[in-house]
Amino acid sequence: MTTLSSFKGGLVLDGHKKMSASQPLQTAQLPEKLIIPIQQHIGHQPEIIVSVGEHVLKGQCIAKATDNISASIHASSSGIVTAIDEHPVAHPSGLNAVCISIDTDGKDEWRDRNPLKENYKQKDCTELLQIIRKAGVVGLGGATFPTAAKLKSCDQQQVETLIINGAECEPYITCDDILMRERADEIILGVQILQHLLKVKQTFIAIEDNKPEAIHILTQALKKNNSQNTDVISIPTRYPTGGEKQLIKIITGKEVPAKGRPADIGILCQNVATAASIYNAFYLDEPVISRIVTVTGNAINQAANFETLIGTPMSELIDQSKGYTKDVAGLVMGGPMMGFSLQSDNLPVTKACNCLLTKTVTETQTVDAKACIRCGECADVCPANLLPQQLYWYSSSKNFDRAQDLHLFDCIECGCCSTVCPSHIPLVRYYRFAKNEIWAQEKDREKSDIARQRHEFREARIAREKAAREEKLRQKKEMLAKKKAEEEGKADQTDPKKAAIEAALARVKAKKESAAEKPKNTDNLTEQQQQKINEADQRRENNKTKTEDAKQ
Amino acid sequence: MITALIILAILAAIFGLILGYSAIRFKVEGDPIVDQIDSILPQTQCGQCTYPGCRPYAQAIADGEAPINQCPPGGETTILQLADLLGVEPLELNPENGEESVATVAVIDEANCIGCTLCIQACPVDAIFGAAKQMHTVIADECTGCDLCLPPCPVDCIDMVPLKTKTTNWKWSLPESNKTAPKA
Numbered sequence: 001m002t003t004l005s006s007f008k009g010g011l012v013l014d015g016h017k018k019m020s021a022s023q024p025l026q027t028a029q030l031p032e033k034l035i036i037p038i039q040q041h042i043g044h045q046p047e048i049i050v051s052v053g054e055h056v057l058k059g060q061c062i063a064k065a066t067d068n069i070s071a072s073i074h075a076s077s078s079g080i081v082t083a084i085d086e087h088p089v090a091h092p093s094g095l096n097a098v099c100i101s102i103d104t105d106g107k108d109e110w111r112d113r114n115p116l117k118e119n120y121k122q123k124d125c126t127e128l129l130q131i132i133r134k135a136g137v138v139g140l141g142g143a144t145f146p147t148a149a150k151l152k153s154c155d156q157q158q159v160e161t162l163i164i165n166g167a168e169c170e171p172y173i174t175c176d177d178i179l180m181r182e183r184a185d186e187i188i189l190g191v192q193i194l195q196h197l198l199k200v201k202q203t204f205i206a207i208e209d210n211k212p213e214a215i216h217i218l219t220q221a222l223k224k225n226n227s228q229n230t231d232v233i234s235i236p237t238r239y240p241t242g243g244e245k246q247l248i249k250i251i252t253g254k255e256v257p258a259k260g261r262p263a264d265i266g267i268l269c270q271n272v273a274t275a276a277s278i279y280n281a282f283y284l285d286e287p288v289i290s291r292i293v294t295v296t297g298n299a300i301n302q303a304a305n306f307e308t309l310i311g312t313p314m315s316e317l318i319d320q321s322k323g324y325t326k327d328v329a330g331l332v333m334g335g336p337m338m339g340f341s342l343q344s345d346n347l348p349v350t351k352a353c354n355c356l357l358t359k360t361v362t363e364t365q366t367v368d369a370k371a372c373i374r375c376g377e378c379a380d381v382c383p384a385n386l387l388p389q390q391l392y393w394y395s396s397s398k399n400f401d402r403a404q405d406l407h408l409f410d411c412i413e414c415g416c417c418s419t420v421c422p423s424h425i426p427l428v429r430y431y432r433f434a435k436n437e438i439w440a441q442e443k444d445r446e447k448s449d450i451a452r453q454r455h456e457f458r459e460a461r462i463a464r465e466k467a468a469r470e471e472k473l474r475q476k477k478e479m480l481a482k483k484k485a486e487e488e489g490k491a492d493q494t495d496p497k498k499a500a501i502e503a504a505l506a507r508v509k510a511k512k513e514s515a516a517e518k519p520k521n522t523d524n525l526t527e528q529q530q531q532k533i534n535e536a537d538q539r540r541e542n543n544k545t546k547t548e549d550a551k552q
Numbered sequence: 553m554i555t556a557l558i559i560l561a562i563l564a565a566i567f568g569l570i571l572g573y574s575a576i577r578f579k580v581e582g583d584p585i586v587d588q589i590d591s592i593l594p595q596t597q598c599g600q601c602t603y604p605g606c607r608p609y610a611q612a613i614a615d616g617e618a619p620i621n622q623c624p625p626g627g628e629t630t631i632l633q634l635a636d637l638l639g640v641e642p643l644e645l646n647p648e649n650g651e652e653s654v655a656t657v658a659v660i661d662e663a664n665c666i667g668c669t670l671c672i673q674a675c676p677v678d679a680i681f682g683a684a685k686q687m688h689t690v691i692a693d694e695c696t697g698c699d700l701c702l703p704p705c706p707v708d709c710i711d712m713v714p715l716k717t718k719t720t721n722w723k724w725s726l727p728e729s730n731k732t733a734p735k736a
Contacts (some may be wrong), residue, residue, distance in 0.1 A: 093722040203694070369727070396726065398632070429727045436723035441629065443721075446593035451696050453607065454677040455597050 002076045005253035006247045009383040010238045010453055011416050013171050013337075015210055020296040020303040021174040024183050027307045028293075028320060034076050034102045034311035035348040037089045041144040043483060045068035049102065054081045057111040062100055065133060069293055071146045071351075072136040076289040076309035079104040090314075090333050090347045092340040099348065102311070113285040120193060120282050128197050135281035137287045141165055141242070141271035142334065147278070150268075151197060152430075157263045160443035162200040163251060164191055166207040166214065167242035169239030173355040175292040176272050178206065178305045180214035183276055184221035186283075190275035192227060193282055198268060203230040204251050205272070210237040213333040239337065244269045258410050297358030299328035308349050314356055317344040330359040335347040337415040370423040378427060380391045384410050389418040392427050395434035400441070403434050410433075420496050497526070586614045592633045596625045597676035598698030600650045605676065613638075621645050625697070627652035656697040656712040658690045664709035671701035671710060 039045050046063040050056060056075040063073040079102045086096035096442040120128060125464035134146035163185070169175040182185060187205075195203055205222075209214050212234075219232045235241055235250050245256045249267060262269055273291065280286040289310055296303040308317060314331075318324060332339040333353055345356075378388035387406055413432050418427045501532050525533070577596070587611035596606070604608040611616035621632040621643035622626035628645070635642035645652055660671075660680075667685040672678075681693045682688030690710075699709050715721075 045720075089719065090720045091722070092724070093717070093719055095717065095719050095722060330712045401636070425728045429724065432724040433726050440721070440723055444594065445591075448593070448696075449591075450694070451595035451597070451677050452590070452606070454679070455595065455696060457677065458678050 003298055004233070004250055006236075006385050007249040008385055009245070009381045009416060010240060010361075011381055011419060012237070013239050015237070016172045017174050017210065018297070019178065019306055020172070020294050021177050023302070023304040025178050025305050025307060026311065026320070027245055027290035027291065030077055030104055030106065030108060030309065030310045031316050032104060033313075034079070034104060034309065034371070035087050035313065036073060036076065036102065036311035037087070037099045037348060037350055038063040038073050039097055040073065040310070040350040041071040041138040041146055042353060043146055043149070045072065045098075046070050046072055048084060048370060050084075050100065052081055052084055056102060059111045059113070059285075059289060060137075061134075061287070065136070065146070068133075068149045068152065069146055071138050072134060072287070073100075074136055074287040074312075075102055076311050077102070077104045078107050078109040079364055088344070088347055090342060090350060090353060094343040096423070101129075110302060113204060113284040114371070116282050121196060125197060128193070131281055132278060134287070135277070136282060137274060137277050138288065138351050138356070139271055140243070140277065140288075140291060140351065142338070142354060147270070148324075150270075151194075153261070153263060158199045158266060159263060159268045160193060160201045160250060160266040161268070162198060163247060163267060163534055164203065164205040164272055164275055165242060165244070166205055166218070166249055167238070167247060167267050168211070169208060169242035170240045170337050170355075171239075171248050172180075172296045172357050173294050173335050175294045175354050176396055177211050177214050178294075179273055179276060179292055180211070181217050181489060184214075184217045185225065186276045186279040187218070187272050188227055188230075189223045189283060190227045190277070190279035191230065191374055192225070193278050194270060194275060195230075200268075201229065201450050203227075205230065205232045205549075206235050206241075206247055206251060207232060208237045209234045239416065240383055240412065243383060243412050243414060245412070248434045258407055272318050283306045288351055291349070291351060291353070293353055294355040295358075296355065297332075297360075298363065299325045299330075299358035299360045301325060305393040308353075310351060311348045313345070314342075314347050314349060314353075317349070317356060318345055324358060324360040325360070327362075328358055329359045329361040332357040332359060334544055335521075338413060367424040369425045372423055372425060375422060377420045377422065381416040381420050383414060383416060384412055386411055388427055391434075392425065392430050395430040398434075398437070400434055404438065411416060459511075558656075580657055583611075583614060586610050588637055589613050589634065592626075592630055592637065593623060593629060595677075596696040596697070596698040598696070598700060600623060600624050602649070619643060619646070622649045624650035624652055625655075650709050655715045657692050657695045657715055658699075658701055659692075659711050659713050660688055660696065661709040661711065662689060666706050666707055668706060670704035670706065674700045674704045675684045676700060 020196045032132055038048060044066050046065050048063045050062045056062060056078065058075060058078045060075045061072050061147060062075050062081070063477055081100060083101040084098065085101075087099040087101070088094070089099065091097070091099045110346045112416050116123070116131065127154055129148045132151065133146070137147040138144040139147060139150065164181055166176055168174070189202060191205070205218055207218065209215070215232055222230055222232060229413050233251060235247075241250060248254060248256055248262055248267050252267065254267070256262050257264060277288050278289075290307055291310065293306050293308045294303075295306060295317050296493070300318070301324070304321055306320065331342045331345055333342055334340065334355055334357070336357060339355070339357060372389060372392065375391060376389065379386075382388055390401055391408055391411065392405050394400070394406065395408070408431060413431060415428050421427060571606070586607070590607050593606040593610055599605065601618070603610040603618070607731060609611065609618060609622065611636055613620060620638065620640065623630050624645060631642050631645065631663055658680075665682075665687045667687060668681060669684050671686070671688060672680045676698060677694055677696055679691045680688050680701060681691055697712065699712060
């Protein structure tokens with residue numbers, strides 16, 4: 001047995017687990033109508049591959065994973081697809097999302113199943129991942145990250161330690177507890193598949209010490225199934241031991257680096273329910289079409305755990321728990337620490353729905369938040385070693401850069417700080433707000449980068465087209481000018497009219513020149529002749545001056 | 553005395569050479585501050601800032617010709633980021649340039665489109681698809697919501713529709729009790 005470490009902070013909370021854990025596991029009735037949201041995981045939306053009116057069999061894929069970070073969705077029972085449209089879903093926003101509605105035919109008829117069983121040992125890693133992927137397995141601890149993607153990301157790094165998370169640290173929730181008690185063998189066989197896939201050196205199954213029965217049963221099951229290098233570890237009951245990073249700290253004493261993943265230090269965590277669904281995929285060839293849901297709280301008549309088909313309306317589970325008590329005031333999906341309020345119970349159960357917690361009037365009464373008195377309680381309980389008060393300061397004033405400098409994204413939203421705050425400040429709301437804003441800004445940045453690229457490309461294209469047009473115009477002009485010049489050259493040589501005109505001009509020119517020459521026969525003149533010439537010249541001069549005077 | 557002067561002169565010459573060399577060797581291409589401002593602007597290319605696009609406005613801010621509060625699509629977030637980058641006081645958005653509104657996307661009423669291509673020529677990011685006398689349509693993912701396609705449309709068949717909030721782009725808001733929060 002390894003010696004356990006501990007994490008800083010955390011809270012010891014009242015478990016309230018008995019009310020549902022003391023009841024045996026029940027199977028929820030097959031509803032008349034299943035409403036199956038196609039986005040039940042973190043990542044990309046799968047592609048719908050059925051159409052309205054189509055008859056589907058239980059376990060048939062109805063929406064196919066588009067890429068690695070996506071998960072397939074399967075029909076939870078046989079029946080006819082009646083609608084593919086938007087329907088209210090369990091989401092903090094209370095908004096609608098695309099769902100596939102199936103009217104069940106009551107036969108609950110399975111598609112053909114060809115389980116691999118033990119033969120998985122002969123298959124290689126890629127094929128095993130493909131089977132997990134096709135079965136739509138996601139992390140059932142609450143994060144619903146596609147399991148195949150999580151396992152695939154371990155390719156590059158050698159994972160030496162596998163931790164199976166059965167801590168279930170949040171109050172009220174007992175679905176993992178009952179799963180471990182009822183289906184210990186399935187979990188162990190599922191773990192063996194993971195061990196084979198990852199070739200890990202050691203495996204720990206961590207269970208909080210408030211579940212002694214589960215610890216006992218799993219220890220027995222380990223022996224029965226000859227599991228090597230696997231230990232069931234009882235860990236102290238302290239919220240949030242079930243947090244991935246906190247659990248790793250407790251068991252190995254190692255810290256997952258900020259912004260890093262457990263695989264960076266050779267560790268992988270999987271939830272017990274995820275291990276059980278891997279078992280289902282290999283030994284039964286059944287995809288994830290159901291999960292155990294804890295229906296509990298102080299406003300329900302008979303708390304219990306139900307094996308529930310995905311897509312079952314929550315209201316049916318409430319009915320099967322003998323309805324609400326009179327003082328019911330609210331319904332929460334998840335636990336009291338990390339869950340979120342639902343607007344109604346007319347919503348379908350999804351892969352993420354581990355618990356339906358009913359609340360009474362007194363439990364839902366909120367106290368107005370007062371100013372922060374800087375007592376520092378929040379920092380003492382923070383299991384992620386953050387400074388909640390500073391984060392609150394920077395988140396509320398939208399100073400997101402500073403919030404990120406203080407490792408906002410290492411916050412696991414466990415709610416310890418909000419719980420202990422004497423001023424009742426809803427601290428986690430501020431962190432969620434800040435995280436959402438930062439993500440939205442990043443998305444906007446990406447979008448604007450694309451817009452800039454497109455704009456620059458357009459400008460460049462317009463400039464290129466303009467340049468091309470101008471170049472063409474210039475070439476045309478040049479060609480015209482050249483043609484003109486050539487034509488002119490030809491005209492000079494051939495046109496007879498022009499030649500005649502030029503010849504005439506030349507003649508006139510010659511005549512003028514000859515006229516300017518000295519008059520002939522002016523040599524050897526007599527005195528009388530000379531006098532007459534002079535007189536004539538004199539008259540001419542006079543005439544000239546006379547006409548000029550007249551002109552003036 | 554003379555030795556000291558000579559040594560200083562030689563030193564000055566050496567450093568001058570080093571500085572001169574590094575000025576050429578490590579020359580920064582373009583104007584990095586314009587790039588930084590441009591990367592903050594939302595790239596709608598809408599021209600509401602009175603400049604013909606985001607980059608000219610970024611240039612104007614960098615040259616000190618324009619204040620940082622003329623970008624309605626960016627709104628408060630952009631102003632805060634610009635103020636942070638440039639080390640100036642944040643300003644209120646100038647109402648003359650328009651009001652900060654929700655993000656929109658252009659939608660062409662395809663039944664009424666006559667295929668004139670005028671909107672295609674107006675779109676700054678080539679987000680409208682179509683050809684002469686053929687119906688046009690907007691590539692919604694690429695549309696920046698700049699409104700520039702509205703005025704040239706001769707049949708008024710383009711509408712600006714607010715982007716729909718879905719579970720994938722929904723955001724947690726600030727708690728109502730934020731009035732008690734400190735101001736950083």
